[in-house]
Amino acid sequence: MSGGRPRGKAWLGLLGRTLAGGVFAYAGFIKAAAPVEEFAYAIESYRILSPFLSLAAAYILPWAELLLGLLLLAGLYTKPAAAAAGALLVGFEGFLLSVIIRKIPVTSCGCFGAGVSSSPPTEFALNLLTLAASYLAWKYGRAFAAETGTLQSK
Numbered sequence: 001m002s003g004g005r006p007r008g009k010a011w012l013g014l015l016g017r018t019l020a021g022g023v024f025a026y027a028g029f030i031k032a033a034a035p036v037e038e039f040a041y042a043i044e045s046y047r048i049l050s051p052f053l054s055l056a057a058a059y060i061l062p063w064a065e066l067l068l069g070l071l072l073l074a075g076l077y078t079k080p081a082a083a084a085a086g087a088l089l090v091g092f093e094g095f096l097l098s099v100i101i102r103k104i105p106v107t108s109c110g111c112f113g114a115g116v117s118s119s120p121p122t123e124f125a126l127n128l129l130t131l132a133a134s135y136l137a138w139k140y141g142r143a144f145a146a147e148t149g150t151l152q153s154k
Contacts, residue, residue: 010143016136017072017145020085023130025069030113031062042110046095047102064088072137075145082138089131096124 031039040058044051065088071081092111099106099120108117111127118126142148 009140012136013140013143016133016139017075017078017082017141019133020082020130020137021069021072021074023069023133024065024085025073027112028062028064028066028069030115031058031110032066034113038114039110042106042108042114045104045106045108045110046099047104048095048098061088072141075141076147078141078145078147079138082134082141086131086134086138089127089134093124093127093131096120096127100124 036055036058039062040051040055043049043054043057049057064084068081068085068088071077072085096109098104106120108114109120109123111118111123
């Protein structure tokens with residue numbers, strides 16, 4: 001599309017990259033800036049991972065989210081970043097669905113740090129929207145991306 005007017009798919013890709021990238025960058029930053037124990041406690045409340053694995057995930061996930069978010073926002077490594085974001089979201093959905101099915105009372109999902117708490121069903125729905133945005137970023141997100149240097153959509 002270089003030299004021409006951007007098409008709808010290009011705008012959808014930019015929207016997907018911006019939404020998914022913004023969510024991931026924000027969520028990662030909030031958790032990375034907080035004490036790691038806060039997020040580890042939230043992960044432990046799901047009763048899926050051991051305390052050791054919860055702590056390991058609490059150290060790694062915020063930085064992975066922040067990196068993926070920044071890559072998507074910048075339009076660098078768009079397809080792999082969107083695919084990784086989508087894979088993380090599918091995993092997060094599995095955790096949330098597990099809590100919903102087992103009726104475990106989770107007061108803070110840990111998604112956006114300890115200061116924000118939504119119910120697991122609400123977070124599940126929001127994650128589905130972010131997953132849709134990640135798909136748009138994966139499918140059409142190379143438009144307006146730093147990696148292409150043009151307005152091309154492929």
